Amino acid sequence: xxxxxxxxxxxxxxxxxxxxxxxxxxxxxxxxxxxxxxxxxxxxxxxxxxxxxxxxxxxxxxxxxxxxxxxxxxxxxxxxxxxxxxxxxxxxxxxxxxxxxxxxxxxxxxxxxxxxxxxxxxxxxxxxxxxxxxxxxxxxxxxxxxxxxxxxxxxxxxxxxxxxxxxxxxxxxxxxxxxxxxxxxxxxxxxxxxxxxxxxxxxxxxxxxxxxxxxxxxxxxxxxxxxxxxxxxxxxxxxxxxxxxxxxxxxxxxxxxxxxxxxxxxxxxxxxxxxxxxxxxxxxxxxxxxxxxxx
Numbered sequence: 001x002x003x004x005x006x007x008x009x010x011x012x013x014x015x016x017x018x019x020x021x022x023x024x025x026x027x028x029x030x031x032x033x034x035x036x037x038x039x040x041x042x043x044x045x046x047x048x049x050x051x052x053x054x055x056x057x058x059x060x061x062x063x064x065x066x067x068x069x070x071x072x073x074x075x076x077x078x079x080x081x082x083x084x085x086x087x088x089x090x091x092x093x094x095x096x097x098x099x100x101x102x103x104x105x106x107x108x109x110x111x112x113x114x115x116x117x118x119x120x121x122x123x124x125x126x127x128x129x130x131x132x133x134x135x136x137x138x139x140x141x142x143x144x145x146x147x148x149x150x151x152x153x154x155x156x157x158x159x160x161x162x163x164x165x166x167x168x169x170x171x172x173x174x175x176x177x178x179x180x181x182x183x184x185x186x187x188x189x190x191x192x193x194x195x196x197x198x199x200x201x202x203x204x205x206x207x208x209x210x211x212x213x214x215x216x217x218x219x220x221x222x223x224x225x226x227x228x229x230x231x232x233x234x235x236x237x238x239x240x241x242x243x244x245x246x247x248x249x250x251x252x253x254x255x256x257x258x259x260x261x262x263x264x265x266x267x268x269x270x271x272x273x274x275x276x277x278x279x280x281x282x283x284x285x286x287x288x289x290x291x292x293x294x295x
Contacts, residue, residue, distance in 0.1 A: 014076055014162070021083040028090030033209065036086065040212030044082055051075045070150035073158050077142065077165070084169045085218060089211050091177030092203045092219045099179045100187040103222060106267040114265055115188050121260040131257035134250055138226060141233050141247070148243060149236075160283065161236040168228040168279040172220045172272070180204060181221040185263035194263060223271025224264045230254045231276035 029035065052075050107114055121128050142165075149158040182200060185191045196217035202208035203219070218225065230251040237247045258264050258272075 011072070011159075014166075017166075018076065018079060018083060021080070021087060025083055025086040025090060028087070028093070029211075032090065032093045032206075034089070034093065034203070035210050037210050037212030048075075048079050048082065051078060066150050066153055069155045069158065070146060073146050073150060073162055074143075077146070077162055080162075080166055080169075084166075084173060086211065087170075088173050088176070088219045089199075089203050089208075091173045092180060092200055093206070093208075094177045094180070095206075096178065096180050098181055098204075099222065100181045100183070100265075103181055103265040103267040104187065107265055110266070112266045114184050114259060115190075118184070118188075118190065118260050128260070130253060131260050134253035135226070135257040135261035137250055137254065138229060141229075141250070145233065145236055145243075148240075157236060160287075161232070163287075164232050164235070164276075164279050164283045165229065167282055168232060168275050169225060171275045171279060172223055172225045172228060175223055175271070175275070176220045179222055181265070181268075183221040183263040183268075184259065184265050187265075191263060196263075221264065222268045223275050224258055224262065224268040225272060225275075226258050226262055226264070227255060227269040227272025228276040228279070230258075231273055232279070235276075235280055 051071075104114070121131060142161075145161055146158060149155075149161070181187075182197065182204075185194050186197050186201075191197075196219060199208070199217045200219050200221075203211075233247055234244075234251050237244045255269060258269055259266055
């Protein structure tokens with residue numbers, strides 16, 4: 001199987017969008033009088049620069065190789081991750097009322113008892129361990145899929161995964177800023193030592209002045225980005241016989257683990273699944289008009 005060619009215009013657009021996100025981060029932090037810890041910022045810049053340099057060297061030496069495509073997709077994914085993490089803090093800093101009570105009500109309408117499910121999972125160590133394993137497979141799955149797709153020469157699918165993930169992440173950040181929630185842990189007063197709770201409360205209440213002193217957290221509660229990615233991972237593996245069944249099982253397990261491990265309401269999951277479907281639809285619609293096309 002040959003290596004699929006990348007449409008340079010779509011990749012240029014990806015880098016331009018990334019630059020716009022970084023400008024948006026800087027503008028949002030400035031408006032809220034929040035800075036990024038100098039040490040954390042330098043480390044991030046060094047890591048990004050090193051990864052970008054390796055990609056450039058590979059691209060110069062082997063411009064159409066599987067490894068170069070893998071490095072390119074990995075580089076832009078990693079920088080997008082850093083930019084969107086900061087953007088999630090900017091969104092959480094908006095002065096918007098929390099919607100946790102409405103999310104609880106939505107669960108109750110469906111007859112779902114979040115606290116009962118959490119208590120049951122905590123009382124079954126084996127189930128809890130499986131939930132932890134599947135929930136923490138989030139980043140490893142991205143790495144696995146990018147390795148598999150690129151080394152198989154499926155560059156079109158590799159960049160499809162990048163684009164759909166970025167669209168879903170931006171949707172989740174936007175919605176989480178408009179309708180913020182502290183999450184089930186904070187609402188039901190369990191697992192109050194979870195790192196993201198302190199970070200979310202500090203940035204949302206306006207007491208945080210520097211990001212990165214503590215480990216940076218993903219602050220998206222509603223809709224669940226984990227739930228969105230569980231669907232996107234399954235979609236990215238479609239038609240690949242030696243990968244699809246395992247990722248279906250793993251991501252179904254992740255969907256069950258999200259309320260317990262991530263402190264999400266079940267309504268967060270429905271929102272995340274909807275975001276995934278919308279993101280896939282947006283990508284397919286736009287790619288048909290050649291904006292994200294890969295040839």
